[in-house]
Amino acid sequence: xxxxxxxxxxxxxxxxxxxxxxFDRYKIRVEQELSRSVQSPEGTDPYxxxxxxxxWSDQHxxxxxxxxxxxxxxxxxxxxxxxxxxxxxxxxxxxxxxxxELIHNFSLIHDDIQDQDVERRHQPTVWSIWGVPKALVAxxxxxxxxxxxLLNTARHGVLPQTILRISSILTDSYLEMxxxxxxxxxxxxxxxxxxxxxxxxxxxxxxxxxxxxMEIGALLATDDPAxxxxxxxxxxxxxxxxxxRDDYLGIWGDSSLTGKSAGNDIRRRKKSFPIVYAxxxxxxxxxxxxxxxxxxxxxxxxxxxxxxVILEEVGAREESQSLTETSAEEALEAISLVSxxxxxxxxxxxxxxxxxxxxx
Amino acid sequence: xxxxxxxxxxxxxxxxxxxxxxFDRYKIRVEQELSRSVQSPEGTDPYxxxxxxxxWSDQHxxxxxxxxxxxxxxxxxxxxxxxxxxxxxxxxxxxxxxxxELIHNFSLIHDDIQDQDVERRHQPTVWSIWGVPKALVAxxxxxxxxxxxLLNTARHGVLPQTILRISSILTDSYLEMxxxxxxxxxxxxxxxxxxxxxxxxxxxxxxxxxxxxMEIGALLATDDPAxxxxxxxxxxxxxxxxxxRDDYLGIWGDSSLTGKSAGNDIRRRKKSFPIVYAxxxxxxxxxxxxxxxxxxxxxxxxxxxxxxVILEEVGAREESQSLTETSAEEALEAISLVSxxxxxxxxxxxxxxxxxxxxx
Numbered sequence: 001x002x003x004x005x006x007x008x009x010x011x012x013x014x015x016x017x018x019x020x021x022x023f024d025r026y027k028i029r030v031e032q033e034l035s036r037s038v039q040s041p042e043g044t045d046p047y048x049x050x051x052x053x054x055x056w057s058d059q060h061x062x063x064x065x066x067x068x069x070x071x072x073x074x075x076x077x078x079x080x081x082x083x084x085x086x087x088x089x090x091x092x093x094x095x096x097x098x099x100x101e102l103i104h105n106f107s108l109i110h111d112d113i114q115d116q117d118v119e120r121r122h123q124p125t126v127w128s129i130w131g132v133p134k135a136l137v138a139x140x141x142x143x144x145x146x147x148x149x150l151l152n153t154a155r156h157g158v159l160p161q162t163i164l165r166i167s168s169i170l171t172d173s174y175l176e177m178x179x180x181x182x183x184x185x186x187x188x189x190x191x192x193x194x195x196x197x198x199x200x201x202x203x204x205x206x207x208x209x210x211x212x213x214m215e216i217g218a219l220l221a222t223d224d225p226a227x228x229x230x231x232x233x234x235x236x237x238x239x240x241x242x243x244x245r246d247d248y249l250g251i252w253g254d255s256s257l258t259g260k261s262a263g264n265d266i267r268r269r270k271k272s273f274p275i276v277y278a279x280x281x282x283x284x285x286x287x288x289x290x291x292x293x294x295x296x297x298x299x300x301x302x303x304x305x306x307x308x309v310i311l312e313e314v315g316a317r318e319e320s321q322s323l324t325e326t327s328a329e330e331a332l333e334a335i336s337l338v339s340x341x342x343x344x345x346x347x348x349x350x351x352x353x354x355x356x357x358x359x360x
Numbered sequence: 361x362x363x364x365x366x367x368x369x370x371x372x373x374x375x376x377x378x379x380x381x382x383f384d385r386y387k388i389r390v391e392q393e394l395s396r397s398v399q400s401p402e403g404t405d406p407y408x409x410x411x412x413x414x415x416w417s418d419q420h421x422x423x424x425x426x427x428x429x430x431x432x433x434x435x436x437x438x439x440x441x442x443x444x445x446x447x448x449x450x451x452x453x454x455x456x457x458x459x460x461e462l463i464h465n466f467s468l469i470h471d472d473i474q475d476q477d478v479e480r481r482h483q484p485t486v487w488s489i490w491g492v493p494k495a496l497v498a499x500x501x502x503x504x505x506x507x508x509x510l511l512n513t514a515r516h517g518v519l520p521q522t523i524l525r526i527s528s529i530l531t532d533s534y535l536e537m538x539x540x541x542x543x544x545x546x547x548x549x550x551x552x553x554x555x556x557x558x559x560x561x562x563x564x565x566x567x568x569x570x571x572x573x574m575e576i577g578a579l580l581a582t583d584d585p586a587x588x589x590x591x592x593x594x595x596x597x598x599x600x601x602x603x604x605r606d607d608y609l610g611i612w613g614d615s616s617l618t619g620k621s622a623g624n625d626i627r628r629r630k631k632s633f634p635i636v637y638a639x640x641x642x643x644x645x646x647x648x649x650x651x652x653x654x655x656x657x658x659x660x661x662x663x664x665x666x667x668x669v670i671l672e673e674v675g676a677r678e679e680s681q682s683l684t685e686t687s688a689e690e691a692l693e694a695i696s697l698v699s700x701x702x703x704x705x706x707x708x709x710x711x712x713x714x715x716x717x718x719x720x
Contacts, residue, residue: 045542114493133474141538143503147531160520171507178501182405
């Protein structure tokens with residue numbers, strides 16, 4: 001098997017599968033719910049920063065014309081989908097869905113501070129414009145606005161004990177997410193992480209919030225513990241598929257689609273799945289080169305090219321994609337145990353297909 | 361009226377009134393509840409950082425022998441007092457009290473990052489030991505552990521809708537606290553803040569969390585809205601008395617008792633009440649000097665001495681203390697409207713006396 005030295009992808013690029021219809025179906029409602037929650041007077045800190053981060057306005061507070069800087073809102077979408085698939089009005093899960101998005105985005109604002117990242121979603125990060133202190137407060141505010149948002153579930157006549165249970169699920173999953181972030185930070189300086197360690201870490205870091213969204217959506221639709229369990233497992237597998245694909249795109253993605261520079265994760269020394277796998281499998285010269293390159297202060301273009309060759313040679317690219325696809329299949333298996341209307345099953349299939357093959 | 365130029369206090373120092381008995385009475389129970397909440401395996405991030413910040417262990421994770429680095433736990437103490445004064449078992453308010461302490465301390469960890477403060481309670485701050493990224497995560501974790509803690513209120517058979525109301529009060533007050541912090545940041549560069557602006561800011565920044573603790577304590581004891589209102593007003597006034605006294609000590613306090621260096625708040629250009637008052641009242645040379653000194657990059661010892669003289673001349677010290685005492689009286693007035701057992705009324709009087717005259 002041979003790689004190339006240019007950082008160019010070997011397979012021809014396309015824009016991949018389309019975003020499943022459920023994203024469009026819920027997007028406007030999620031945004032409306034979010035904007036109800038982030039309602040403080042425009043032009044006041046920290047809400048200006050929150051609006052900017054959510055892609056609603058530019059850094060001067062002027063309402064954005066394009067949605068380019070907005071994320072996919074995957075967590076709320078999955079939460080609403082779980083609720084609707086179990087034949088309940090997704091409206092009921094809207095406050096929780098918005099809370100999920102706020103918690104996810106709050107963690108991104110703080111992540112960008114931690115990693116000193118200056119760009120996200122094709123625009124400068126909050127801290128890089130307003131400085132660390134204000135970005136920190138904007139994140140803290142967002143987390144609490146998420147709590148406020150969740151309490152709005154009462155609007156839909158949901159029982160107080162159910163709201164408390166949802167609140168508990170969300171908080172626990174958020175703490176798992178932090179635990180995953182801490183594990184991830186610890187990985188940075190290690191060259192002996194196994195694939196199993198890595199999968200455990202992303203189950204916390206990425207999986208927990210996705211899983212909890214599914215659980216909450218299910219819980220707001222039905223008391224059936226089997227349905228709850230099925231969507232919980234679905235969420236875990238979808239989270240894994242999503243993250244491993246993300247890792248794939250962080251190395252082999254088309255930067256014009258992902259909004260991140262090509263080979264970015266190698267240059268940033270990120271211990272994503274392909275790299276962890278390569279450290280586990282590489283022998284001889286490949287192993288020596290990996291250890292040398294990752295011990296350096298800076299990783300330059302030649303190093304990136306060399307790492308790309310090693311990744312090809314140990315089969316890290318195929319392994320990543322195969323793991324994504326296995327996870328996607330497991331997700332569908334999990335959900336097959338619960339009775340769903342045909343449209344929902346079809347959409348679940350479209351969703352995992354998208355997550356496993358997306359280009360952005 | 362004449363000041364002195366040495367930064368020495370004019371009045372003889374004593375250690376002030378003793379910490380009221382209620383602090384000792386509740387302290388161990390609050391700590392037990394907190395340690396139940398911060399239960400993750402020792403030696404794991406971010407819990408090591410949280411334990412350190414709470415004064416339970418040193419920076420190597422070794423259990424602390426002395427409680428010198430622990431705060432007064434004022435917010436939980438006031439919450440438990442409100443509950444017990446209204447003749448309910450304070451045990452019922454323990455999870456909420458611990459949540460208040462966690463939220464307060466989480467905000468301190470983040471404040472220290474924002475202000476780049478390297479010392480708090482006689483020891484190095486969390487970020488100054490472990491760096492900003494880990495301190496940030498430790499704070500975020502603590503906020504969520506606070507949420508988890510609050511949900512434990514269910515243990516005491518409190519109705520779910522009451523827990524939701526408490527959660528809402530706590531979250532709203534936390535958002536008010538942030539709003540206060542943002543106003544405070546804005547004050548840094550302004551020389552035209554009025555005393556009224558300042559009092560509004562501290563009502564948010566300091567008052568909100570103290571008030572909400574009192575409200576929650578009352579709510580867990582009784583359904584009587586008059587009692588809730590009385591303790592809410594009590595909390596507001598106590599918060600103001602506490603903060604203005606804090607401002608006083610930040611300038612004229614004995615550093616061996618406060619744990620902050622003398623004249624610290626002047627050197628740090630902090631727009632605390634005495635300074636805001638001086639900017640409002642100073643004329644002629646005093647005003648010119650204030651404007652000049654606060655426009656400088658650095659405030660040196662001579663500047664600190666000059667500011668101390670100006671503060672004396674405009675009567676900022678008397679005004680600060682008089683405002684503290686008025687607030688203390690208003691606090692007692694507020695609480696006089698509700699029927700309390702004699703012991704509780706006596707303790708409330710001891711409390712406001714302590715807050716108004718404390719030396720640390």
